[in-house]
Amino acid sequence: MLDGLGHLLRSLGLDGSAVPADVEGGGRPLRYRSLTAASELLVILDNAPDAHQIRPLVRAGARCRAVITSRAALTTLGGVHHLHLTGLGDVRHLHLAGLVDRDAVTLLSRIAGPDRVQREPEAAAEIAGLCGGFPWPSGVAGARLAARPDWRLADLADRLADATRRLDALQYDDLAVRASIAVSHRHLREEPSGHDAAYVLPLLGLLDTPTHTLAAPAGWPGSRAEAALELLRDARLLEAVGRDRYRFHDLIRLYAREQAAGELSEVERAAALRRGFRGSTTTWPRSTPPHSTCTPRFRSPITGRSSPASRSPTHGRPVSGPRRSGTTSLP
Numbered sequence: 001m002l003d004g005l006g007h008l009l010r011s012l013g014l015d016g017s018a019v020p021a022d023v024e025g026g027g028r029p030l031r032y033r034s035l036t037a038a039s040e041l042l043v044i045l046d047n048a049p050d051a052h053q054i055r056p057l058v059r060a061g062a063r064c065r066a067v068i069t070s071r072a073a074l075t076t077l078g079g080v081h082h083l084h085l086t087g088l089g090d091v092r093h094l095h096l097a098g099l100v101d102r103d104a105v106t107l108l109s110r111i112a113g114p115d116r117v118q119r120e121p122e123a124a125a126e127i128a129g130l131c132g133g134f135p136w137p138s139g140v141a142g143a144r145l146a147a148r149p150d151w152r153l154a155d156l157a158d159r160l161a162d163a164t165r166r167l168d169a170l171q172y173d174d175l176a177v178r179a180s181i182a183v184s185h186r187h188l189r190e191e192p193s194g195h196d197a198a199y200v201l202p203l204l205g206l207l208d209t210p211t212h213t214l215a216a217p218a219g220w221p222g223s224r225a226e227a228a229l230e231l232l233r234d235a236r237l238l239e240a241v242g243r244d245r246y247r248f249h250d251l252i253r254l255y256a257r258e259q260a261a262g263e264l265s266e267v268e269r270a271a272a273l274r275r276g277f278r279g280s281t282t283t284w285p286r287s288t289p290p291h292s293t294c295t296p297r298f299r300s301p302i303t304g305r306s307s308p309a310s311r312s313p314t315h316g317r318p319v320s321g322p323r324r325s326g327t328t329s330l331p
Contacts, residue, residue: 004057005032008043012036029056036064045069047180049187051076071184071236098133101125107135111142116153123153130160132250137170137177144172167254181255184235196224197231202263203272204238204248205256211247212238217276 005028009019020027040063048054048070058066109117117124131137159169170177188194203217214225232238238246
C-alpha cells in the first residue's frame, strides 16, 4: 500500500526526495490527501487485493473518482466509519459475470483482427471456450494472436487444447493469466486468516471432480473446511454452485494443479487424493447410464496414473443415482 502511495505521489509531480519515507507515521496518506483534496482526478486501481489496501488510495476530494477492479467483492468500501477518511460514501458495486461465447469472440476479434476471426470462426469459438468466458484470458489470447500475424487461430486453439500448456499459452509480454491468479493466492498466504484457504487450494486441484463439498481433501472438520472454501470463494478462486458445494473455473483448476505439483510431496498428494475420494460425490456426465456398473476412476493430474475406486465403500456394487446435467467439463 505504501509503495502504491509513493507511486501515486510521484505521478502527481512530487519529487522523489519529497515523498515521505515513513512506514508507520502516516506521512504518505496525509500528503496524498492534501495534494488531491481540491483536484479533479480519476484514479484507476486494478486488481486490488482487499478493501484495507484500497482505502488510503482513494481520496475525499469532491471531484475525485476511482475505478477499482478486484477479484474480491470489496463490499465494506463506503462504510460510514471510513467516510471522513476516504470519500467512499457513494460507492457503486458492479459484479461482472463471464462473457458469453459471442461476446468473447467479439473481444478476440477486436484485438486479433476481425478478418482472421471471420476466416476461422470455429477456431475463434474454440479459443473463447477454452478461455472459459473470462475477459482477461480472452484478451491475452487476442494479444498473442496480434503479435503473431503468421499464426492461424487454429494454431493457438491447438496450444490451448493441451491442458498442460494452456497457462503457458495464455501469456504474452507482461500479460499472464497465471500471474493474475497467483496474486490472489499469494494474498491469502500473506494474511493469517487466509493460510487454510491458501493451503487447501492445491489439494482441491488434485481432484478430477466437477464440484467440491465441505469434505475437503485436507481432512479438516466441516467448520474449518467451510471457512477455507468460503475464503477461496471471496477471492474468486472458487465458485458456489449450490449449498455447501463449490467448483473451479477450469483455468484456476490448472493453476491449482501446478501448485500441487510444486508444493506438495508425493505422500501429501496421495493422502489428499484418498481423503478427497472418500469425501467426494460423483456427478455423472450425460453419456453415463444412471445405473451403470462402472466404478469411477480418479486420475492423478501429477502422475497421470488412473486408479479404480477400490478404496470407495461402493466398490463392488453398482453406482446408482440420477444423472445430473450442467457439469463443468474438466480440462
